[in-house]
Amino acid sequence: MSKLTLVEKIIKAHTNDELIRGNTIKIKIDQTLTQDATGTMAYLEFLSMGLDKVKTELSVSYVDHNTLQSGFMNMDDHLFLQSVARQKGVVFSKPGNGICHQVHLENFAKPGKTLLGSDSHTPTSSAIGMLAIGAGGLDVACAMAGLPFSMVMPKVVNVELVGKLRAGVSAKDIILKLLSILTVKGGVNKVIEYTGEGVKSLNVPERATITNMGAELGATSSVFPSDERTLEYLTLQHREQDYIPLSADEGAIYDEHIVINLNELEPLVACPSQPDQVKSVKEVGPIKVDQVLIGSCTNSSYYDFVKVASILKGKKVADSVSVGIAPGSRTVLRMITQNGILDTLLEAGCRILETTCGPCIGMGQSPNTNAVSLRTFNRNFYGRSGTESASVYLVSPEIAAISALNGYLSSPLGQELDKFPIPESFIVDKNLIIEPTFDGDIIMGPNIKPIPHFEPVPRHFECKTIISLEDNISTDHIMPAGAKVLPYRSNIEKISEFCFYQVDKDFRNRCVEYGGGVIVAKDNYGQGSSREHAAIAPRYLGIKAVIAKSFARIHKKNLINFGILPIEADMNANVLDEIVVDINESYTSATLTNKTSGQVVVAPLSFNEEEKTLLSKGGLLNVLDK
Numbered sequence: 001m002s003k004l005t006l007v008e009k010i011i012k013a014h015t016n017d018e019l020i021r022g023n024t025i026k027i028k029i030d031q032t033l034t035q036d037a038t039g040t041m042a043y044l045e046f047l048s049m050g051l052d053k054v055k056t057e058l059s060v061s062y063v064d065h066n067t068l069q070s071g072f073m074n075m076d077d078h079l080f081l082q083s084v085a086r087q088k089g090v091v092f093s094k095p096g097n098g099i100c101h102q103v104h105l106e107n108f109a110k111p112g113k114t115l116l117g118s119d120s121h122t123p124t125s126s127a128i129g130m131l132a133i134g135a136g137g138l139d140v141a142c143a144m145a146g147l148p149f150s151m152v153m154p155k156v157v158n159v160e161l162v163g164k165l166r167a168g169v170s171a172k173d174i175i176l177k178l179l180s181i182l183t184v185k186g187g188v189n190k191v192i193e194y195t196g197e198g199v200k201s202l203n204v205p206e207r208a209t210i211t212n213m214g215a216e217l218g219a220t221s222s223v224f225p226s227d228e229r230t231l232e233y234l235t236l237q238h239r240e241q242d243y244i245p246l247s248a249d250e251g252a253i254y255d256e257h258i259v260i261n262l263n264e265l266e267p268l269v270a271c272p273s274q275p276d277q278v279k280s281v282k283e284v285g286p287i288k289v290d291q292v293l294i295g296s297c298t299n300s301s302y303y304d305f306v307k308v309a310s311i312l313k314g315k316k317v318a319d320s321v322s323v324g325i326a327p328g329s330r331t332v333l334r335m336i337t338q339n340g341i342l343d344t345l346l347e348a349g350c351r352i353l354e355t356t357c358g359p360c361i362g363m364g365q366s367p368n369t370n371a372v373s374l375r376t377f378n379r380n381f382y383g384r385s386g387t388e389s390a391s392v393y394l395v396s397p398e399i400a401a402i403s404a405l406n407g408y409l410s411s412p413l414g415q416e417l418d419k420f421p422i423p424e425s426f427i428v429d430k431n432l433i434i435e436p437t438f439d440g441d442i443i444m445g446p447n448i449k450p451i452p453h454f455e456p457v458p459r460h461f462e463c464k465t466i467i468s469l470e471d472n473i474s475t476d477h478i479m480p481a482g483a484k485v486l487p488y489r490s491n492i493e494k495i496s497e498f499c500f501y502q503v504d505k506d507f508r509n510r511c512v513e514y515g516g517g518v519i520v521a522k523d524n525y526g527q528g529s530s531r532e533h534a535a536i537a538p539r540y541l542g543i544k545a546v547i548a549k550s551f552a553r554i555h556k557k558n559l560i561n562f563g564i565l566p567i568e569a570d571m572n573a574n575v576l577d578e579i580v581v582d583i584n585e586s587y588t589s590a591t592l593t594n595k596t597s598g599q600v601v602v603a604p605l606s607f608n609e610e611e612k613t614l615l616s617k618g619g620l621l622n623v624l625d626k
């Protein structure tokens with residue numbers, strides 16, 4: 001018997017396919033999660049399949065992104081989601097209950113299980129020794145319908161943690177260090193598996209900070225073993241019955257091996273505007289800070305607030321800094337309320353925000369013009385904060401807290417971090433978690449529009465280059481979020497007006513004028529979120545193909561699911577260059593001719609059989625329809 005990695009063990013228990021790296025495999029999905037910003041599409045897609053209920057062991061629908069409710073649209077979405085959940089057998093987490101990943105970890109994540117979520121940070125739950133993967137809404141809808149999830153059998157990267165962190169250096173610094181090594185595209189079609197002595201020194205919420213931000217590597221998932229620290233966490237959450245020990249076999253073979261020495265790590269920051277632009281606090285220097293925000297699915301656990309409150313206790317934040325805190329869940333909020341942490345934070349001058357994604361997705365708290373904003377979040381893509389001129393730095397809660405006091409970027413080394421106790425058991429409050437009753441009508445407000453129908457893209461066409469882009473274009477560039485745009489997540493016609501608008505205000509107009517065309521880009525196109533709107537909206541505007549040097553995993557699948565051709569090729573094109581695309585009959589090769597410059601590129605295509613069918617039929621919905 002060959003020795004297996006932890007990832008291979010979990011996959012093996014969920015597939016009949018051979019585990020050959022690079023092959024397409026289909027895995028059974030035990031649990032799904034959705035959130036409201038991607039969930040309305042996912043449930044419209046699920047409803048179109050005509051099933052009476054979901055076929056998973058557990059499906060949960062969270063409302064955590066669009067809770068600003070500046071018009072009727074958001075709450076209409078919430079009511080739609082609640083009515084579908086109730087009728088179709090989905091557990092519903094009401095707005096105000098917390099951020100999906102934090103609440104899922106607390107209540108539902110289980111070692112050894114698989115979880116597919118319509119949010120790129122779904123791997124957060126892999127902190128507990130499960131295999132949790134982010135995907136587009138349509139893939140999650142299919143999983144809810146009981147269909148297996150197909151994915152490339154990932155390579156497994158072993159990250160061995162040795163030594164122990166110094167006080168003031170935290171889990172956030174570990175993942176930032178890894179981002180500096182692997183970059184934002186270093187994890188594509190790989191799973192990161194953590195081993196080594198250093199793993200034991202990290203509790204589950206700390207591990208979750210790391211698995212959460214593994215999404216920024218482009219990784220399929222990031223997993224920790226299920227060990228005594230997992231049991232400790234599950235016991236705190238009153239779920240010790242969910243514990244099983246799980247780890248890699250001794251001598252398991254990995255594709256890559258990286259060692260991180262925790263003793264040597266220092267406080268790090270990701271500089272604007274990519275999560276892998278990592279420097280030490282020392283290197284960046286004492287830059288003046290305007291805003292500090294502590295929260296998001298990366299750093300909003302009880303433990304994070306213990307550290308922040310320990311630093312702020314008895315002190316006052318700098319007059320020049322606006323400090324906001326958003327606990328990750330209502331139970332974290334209740335716990336910090338009960339033991340004096342919240343009062344300490346308020347006394348120090350913090351503003352308290354709702355227990356949601358909030359500013360992480362640009363829903364409020366946009367910084368001032370040219371601001372420096374320090375955030376404990378996971379993404380700092382251009383424009384995501386809502387202020388295009390702001391510089392957003394990603395930091396640990398410790399750096400955020402000490403910098404809030406000083407008014408400039410500061411190192412937390414040497415700070416006392418344990419002035420508040422860890423309770424012997426955590427509050428378990430399921431008051432806003434609603435079990436389904438399999439009845440009631442589906443409620444659809446006027447902003448919830450049917451998903452448009454798309455005809456297949458022909459194999460031969462001639463068109464204009466609508467936009468030409470560089471490396472690492474994120475889905476925030478393609479289909480921005482934020483308070484102005486998120487209310488239209490259930491309305492493709494309307495949301496498509498905002499496609500690329502922070503990058504190029506005329507993108508939509510050119511699409512309309514030329515009847516669509518192609519997008520040309522470089523490496524890692526579509527990194528970041530799982531939002532399928534970044535595929536559907538361009539498709540709606542007539543985009544037929546994206547020609548890029550390479551693609552991020554989730555986005556590539558979303559493009560195929562909605563019938564857009566993702567063509568891997570290094571093409572040079574200016575806006576409005578005339579491009580001829582020729583795909584051979586078996587979808588194995590594309591000949592691309594730039595008629596304007598004369599460049600001809602022949603690109604091999606590596607679609608599997610299922611993908612070829614989807615592309616030839618105009619997307620997955622057309623295939624499911626017949």
Ligand code: MIC
Binds near residue numbers: 121
């Ligand atoms: C994000 O962090 O970008 C989001 C918002 O959570 C997205 C999902 C979305 O766009 O709704 C994600 O990470 O998948």
Ligand code: SF4
Binds near residue numbers: 065298361
């Ligand atoms: Fe929400 Fe931000 Fe986490 Fe996305 S990254 S789920 S927006 S908190």
